[in-house]
Amino acid sequence: MNSKRFLFIILIISSNCFSQVTYTSWINSYLQINSYSGNTNPDAYTFTLAGNGKFNIPRWRVSMRLKQPITSNDGKYTMPANKISFQPVSSSGQAYPDPVPTIPQIGMPLNVFLQEGQEVFLVPQSNAPLNNQPIQPNGYYNLQLKYSLNVAGGSYLGNYPSWITFTAPIQFTAYDQYNNIIGRMDHNFQFQIGTLSGTPTEVPELSLKFSANATNGSLEFKSMEDYVKGVRVIYANALIVSSNTNYQIKLKSLQGQFNSPTGNSIPLETVKMILSPVAENKANVYPVSLSASPQLIATGGSTKGTNVYYDIKYSTNANDERLINARMEEYTTTLQYEIIPQ
Numbered sequence: 001m002n003s004k005r006f007l008f009i010i011l012i013i014s015s016n017c018f019s020q021v022t023y024t025s026w027i028n029s030y031l032q033i034n035s036y037s038g039n040t041n042p043d044a045y046t047f048t049l050a051g052n053g054k055f056n057i058p059r060w061r062v063s064m065r066l067k068q069p070i071t072s073n074d075g076k077y078t079m080p081a082n083k084i085s086f087q088p089v090s091s092s093g094q095a096y097p098d099p100v101p102t103i104p105q106i107g108m109p110l111n112v113f114l115q116e117g118q119e120v121f122l123v124p125q126s127n128a129p130l131n132n133q134p135i136q137p138n139g140y141y142n143l144q145l146k147y148s149l150n151v152a153g154g155s156y157l158g159n160y161p162s163w164i165t166f167t168a169p170i171q172f173t174a175y176d177q178y179n180n181i182i183g184r185m186d187h188n189f190q191f192q193i194g195t196l197s198g199t200p201t202e203v204p205e206l207s208l209k210f211s212a213n214a215t216n217g218s219l220e221f222k223s224m225e226d227y228v229k230g231v232r233v234i235y236a237n238a239l240i241v242s243s244n245t246n247y248q249i250k251l252k253s254l255q256g257q258f259n260s261p262t263g264n265s266i267p268l269e270t271v272k273m274i275l276s277p278v279a280e281n282k283a284n285v286y287p288v289s290l291s292a293s294p295q296l297i298a299t300g301g302s303t304k305g306t307n308v309y310y311d312i313k314y315s316t317n318a319n320d321e322r323l324i325n326a327r328m329e330e331y332t333t334t335l336q337y338e339i340i341p342q
């Protein structure tokens with residue numbers, strides 16, 4: 001029997017080209033912080049996906065990866081990666097016959113934090129394809145997405161001497177639906193800490209990240225027994241949380257269903273998810289069926305600056321007709337985990 005797989009995708013001028021589409025990007029690299037409230041660069045990063053002629057590329061992705069720690073120019077200080085975040089601002093461009101997609105149509109997270117040693121996705125899996133069907137053979141397509149960059153406020157800023165400058169070297173990569181690289185570019189962002197105004201305050205500091213083996217999860221049906229009994233997979237110590245306040249974790253899918261490369265689909269609710277606290281983690285957890293609406297999956301107290309761990313379990317029910325009757329293909333969706341103060 002052929003198998004079905006469910007994948008959960010948990011995000012200089014030079015470019016590598018795939019097909020007729022190219023990726024380029026540019027930045028406004030400098031941001032000065034003069035307040036304990038932090039600061040925002042509203043026009044920090046812009047990328048363009050452009051090409052000529054007819055093409056249709058669904059489920060494209062764009063990621064960023066911190067290449068090395070955010071270090072001061074004198075090498076004496078480092079800034080935590082999760083103090084830096086990117087927010088989509090606008091989309092623009094031209095296409096035929098339909099306009100280029102909007103931010104809601106693409107379905108991207110509205111706030112993405114850098115993570116030490118991890119690739120994170122600004123566009124985890126676009127709901128809208130790069131689609132151009134021009135009347136003229138070489139009709140031009142251009143999609144431009146602009147992002148702001150925020151340096152979080154907090155008392156940590158007072159740990160640095162005035163007028164010190166930090167550099168964050170970030171690599172951005174655009175992928176097609178088959179994980180082929182459309183283009184890749186490196187940019188250096190600079191943050192200068194000036195004379196800080198205001199009062200140092202202890203703001204909520206929350207961190208959520210995944211172990212490397214859990215970033216791309218999968219469920220696979222290999223035999224009739226899998227359909228009869230259902231399948232499950234457990235990723236041990238997969239979700240890593242740190243918080244200085246009570247917190248809650250929510251989960252949603254950025255797509256409304258599991259989709260295959262040929263356009264077939266399976267309902268999200270065919271797959272269940274539950275977290276399992278590990279060792280000293282005393283959090284409360286709540287099992288859910290996958291959904292495009294945010295759902296509460298865990299609540300916990302302050303971890304007092306240390307990491308706590310969760311196992312992640314995905315599973316299906318036995319004898320689910322929706323799975324038995326589905327075509328033999330690979331189906332994917334993108335899951336977004338979010339941690340917020342409780």
